[in-house]
Amino acid sequence: MSKSLNDVCNELPDLETSLREACDWLVDVAQIKTEMIEPESDSRHMQHEYWRGSFRGEYNVAERKWDVFCPVWHGGQAVKSLCQAWQVTREDRYLEAAKLGGEFLLRNRITEGPDAGLILAYEDLPDKTCSSAILETLDGLFLLTDTTGDDRYETAAIAAAQWCRDNVWVRGEGLLRDWFDPKTREFFTVPHTGRKDVPGRPLVDDAVWLTAARRGGDPSLRDVFYEVLERLLRDERPAGNWVDYGPCRRDSGEIHPRHAYWWGRPMLEAWRDTKEQKWMDAAQRSGQWYVKAQRLDGGLLRFTDLDFNTACFGHATSGIACAAIMWIELFQETGDFIWLEPLQKAMSYCRMMQFINPEDPNLQGCILEKVLPPDGTDRNPYYIRELGTIFYAQAAAQLIAAARTDG
Numbered sequence: 001m002s003k004s005l006n007d008v009c010n011e012l013p014d015l016e017t018s019l020r021e022a023c024d025w026l027v028d029v030a031q032i033k034t035e036m037i038e039p040e041s042d043s044r045h046m047q048h049e050y051w052r053g054s055f056r057g058e059y060n061v062a063e064r065k066w067d068v069f070c071p072v073w074h075g076g077q078a079v080k081s082l083c084q085a086w087q088v089t090r091e092d093r094y095l096e097a098a099k100l101g102g103e104f105l106l107r108n109r110i111t112e113g114p115d116a117g118l119i120l121a122y123e124d125l126p127d128k129t130c131s132s133a134i135l136e137t138l139d140g141l142f143l144l145t146d147t148t149g150d151d152r153y154e155t156a157a158i159a160a161a162q163w164c165r166d167n168v169w170v171r172g173e174g175l176l177r178d179w180f181d182p183k184t185r186e187f188f189t190v191p192h193t194g195r196k197d198v199p200g201r202p203l204v205d206d207a208v209w210l211t212a213a214r215r216g217g218d219p220s221l222r223d224v225f226y227e228v229l230e231r232l233l234r235d236e237r238p239a240g241n242w243v244d245y246g247p248c249r250r251d252s253g254e255i256h257p258r259h260a261y262w263w264g265r266p267m268l269e270a271w272r273d274t275k276e277q278k279w280m281d282a283a284q285r286s287g288q289w290y291v292k293a294q295r296l297d298g299g300l301l302r303f304t305d306l307d308f309n310t311a312c313f314g315h316a317t318s319g320i321a322c323a324a325i326m327w328i329e330l331f332q333e334t335g336d337f338i339w340l341e342p343l344q345k346a347m348s349y350c351r352m353m354q355f356i357n358p359e360d361p362n363l364q365g366c367i368l369e370k371v372l373p374p375d376g377t378d379r380n381p382y383y384i385r386e387l388g389t390i391f392y393a394q395a396a397a398q399l400i401a402a403a404r405t406d407g
Contacts, residue, residue, distance in 0.1 A: 002340040005331065009403040012347050016089065018354060019396040021365035022389050023085045026078055027097040029362055030055045030386050041066050047127040048120070053104030059362060059384035066362075072108060072121040074386060075101050076137030081390045083143045084397035088404075095147060102144045102153050105137060109156060115167075115182060117159030125190070127183070131168045131176045132203050134160055136262070139206040142215065154215055161212035165224050168200070174231025175200035194246035201245045202231040205262045207269035229270055232263055233282060238306055240264060240282075240289030254303035255293075257319025260286040265326050268333060280333070287330045290323035291342050298349030302370065313373040317353050320346045321367075321391035328398055332406075347399065350392045367392045 002008050009015055035052045039045075046068060048054075055078050057069035082098035085091065110118045121133035138157040145154035168177045168187070177187050177200040194201070209225035212218065237243055242263055247256045264286025271279035293304045300320040301310035324346040327339040355363040369388035372381040 001337070002344060003337065004403075005328065005340075005399060005406040006403040008340055008344045008347070009399060011344055012351065012399075015347075015351075015396055016400055018351055019085055019393060019400065020089060020091065021354065021356070022367060022393045022396070023082060023089075023091070023094050023365075025365035025389055026055065026082065026386070026393065027093060029364070029366070030078075030389070031097055031100065032056060037068070041068060043067050044069065045126045046071065046122050048108055048122070050104065050107045053100035053102070055101070055386050055390075057386050061360065061363070061382040061384060062380040064360065064362065069385075070121075070123045070133060072105060072119060073123070073133040073136040074390065075104055076140035077390050077394070078386065079105070079140035080143050081393035081397065083140070083147045084401070085393055086147060088397050088400045098140075098144055099148060099150075102141065105141060106152065106156055109160070110182065115163065115185070117156075117163035118167075118180075118182060119156070119160045120182065125179065127181070128188075129180045129182060131164060131178050131180070132201070132205060132262075134164060135203055135205040135208050138208040138212070142208070142211055157208070158212045158216035158218070161208060161221055162216070162218065165221060169224055170199050172227075173199065174202050174227045174229075176203045176228075192246040193249045193251075195244050195250060202228045202235065202242075202263065204228045204232070204266040207266035210266075210269055210273060225266075226270070229267065229279070232267075233278070236282070236285075238289070240285035240287070243306065249303065253306040255305070257300050257302055257304070257316035258322050260289050261319075261322035261326060264289070265322075265329070268326075268329055271333070283326075284330060284334075287323075287326050287339065290320075290326065291338075294320065294323070294342055294345065297352075298345035299353075311373075313371055315353075315370045317350055317367050317369050317388040318385065318391045321350055321388070321395045324350070324395040325391070325398055328395070328402055332402060343399075347395065350388075350395070353388070354392075365389075 032051050032054050037051050054071040054075050056066045058067040079098045079101040082094045086095040108120045119134050121129050123130040123133045141153040141157040179188050209221050213221035241260045243255050244250050267279045267283035292308050299315045302314040302316040304310050327343040331339040353368040367388035369385040370383045372383050
C-alpha cells in the first residue's frame with residue numbers, strides 16, 4: 001500500500017517519459033502553427049481571426065480528420081500543462097509552446113472600450129462568449145507569468161476577471177450569467193440541461209477569482225469568490241457535486257465528469273485561504289464523489305448518475321485525470337492515505353490510454369479520451385479530444401513535482 005506520493009510515482013515507472021510523450025504530442029501535433037486554419041478544420045465556424053498557438057481539439061481517428069472546439073479555454077489549460085511540464089523537465093520547447101499559446105490568448109481579447117478585458121472565449125456558440133470558458137482560461141495565464149516573468153499574461157487574466165465581475169456576476173445571488181454577444185453587448189440564455197429558474201451558474205473554476213484578487217490587489221474579486229462558494233454549499237446535490245447545474249443533466253441525474261473538479265477543487269483553495277473547516281469538508285466530499293465514481297479499471301465514464309450507474313461506453317479520461325489532481329492535493333493537505341489508492345489507479349488507467357507507436361502518427365503520445373459505442377460498422381471507435389492529454393499532463397507533472405518533496 002502506498003504511503004506517500006513518492007510511492008505512487010514509483011508504482012508508475014517512466015512517468016516523466018510518459019509526460020514528455022504527452023507534451024510532445026501537444027507541441028508537435030495538436031498545436032496550430034499557422035495564423036489561419038482551413039475551413040474544414042473548423043466545423044463550428046468559430047469567430048477567431050488568429051489561430052497561431054491554439055490547439056486542435058478533436059480528432060476523428062476513423063477519418064483522420066481534425067476539428068477545433070473551445071480553443072480559448074482548452075488553450076489556457078494546455079498552456080498550464082506545458083508550464084507545469086517545463087517546471088519538472090526543464091524542456092525549453094514546452095515553455096516556448098506555452099508562450100505561443102499565451103500569444104493566441106492575448107490576441108483573442110478586447111483591449112479597448114466598454115468591454116476592455118473580455119477574453120473571446122467561444123465554446124458551444126461560435127460567436128458568443130461563455131463565462132465558464134473565460135474563467136477556465138485564466139490559470140494558464142497566471143502560470144505563464146510565473147514561469148516567464150512576463151506580466152502581460154497576468155495583467156490580461158486580472159482584467160478578464162474584473163470584466164466578469166462587472167458584467168456577468170449576479171451580485172447577491174452567487175451566480176454568473178453564461179452567454180454574451182460581444183457585437184451587440186447582449187446577454188442571453190440558451191436551452192440548458194440544468195436549472196432554468198435561475199439567471200446563471202455558480203462559477204469558481206480554478207479558484208481564479210481568488211488568484212486575481214491577490215495578484216491584482218482587488219478585494220472585490222475575493223468577495224465574488226466567497227459569495228459563489230456559499231451558493232455552492234447551499235445548492236450541493238449530491239454530496240460533493242452539483243447535478244442541478246449544466247453541463248450536468250438535471251432531469252436524468254447524470255453528472256458531467258469534470259463538474260466536481262471545477263466546483264469542488266476551489267474549496268481547497270478557500271480552506272488554504274481561511275482555514276475554515278467547512279471548505280475542507282466540502283473539498284473532501286468532492287474527492288469522495290470521484291472515489292465512488294471511479295470504475296474498477298481506474299477510469300471514469302462521461303455521465304455517472306446519482307446512484308453511480310453508468311453506460312457501458314463513453315469513458316472520460318480527462319475526468320479521471322482531474323480527479324487525480326484533486327486527490328494529489330487532498331493528500332498534500334490532509335496526509336490521509338485514502339486518496340493514494342484511487343490516485344494510483346487513475347494514473348495507471350491514463351497511462352493505459354496513451355498511444356505508443358501507433359500506425360497513425362497523429363496519435364503518437366496522446367491520451368485516448370473515450371471509446372465510442374458500436375454502430376454496426378467496422379469503423380475505428382477511438383475518440384480523441386486534446387483535453388485528455390492536457391489534464392493527464394497536468395496530473396503527471398503535479399505528481400512528479402509533489403513526489404520530489406514527499407518522502
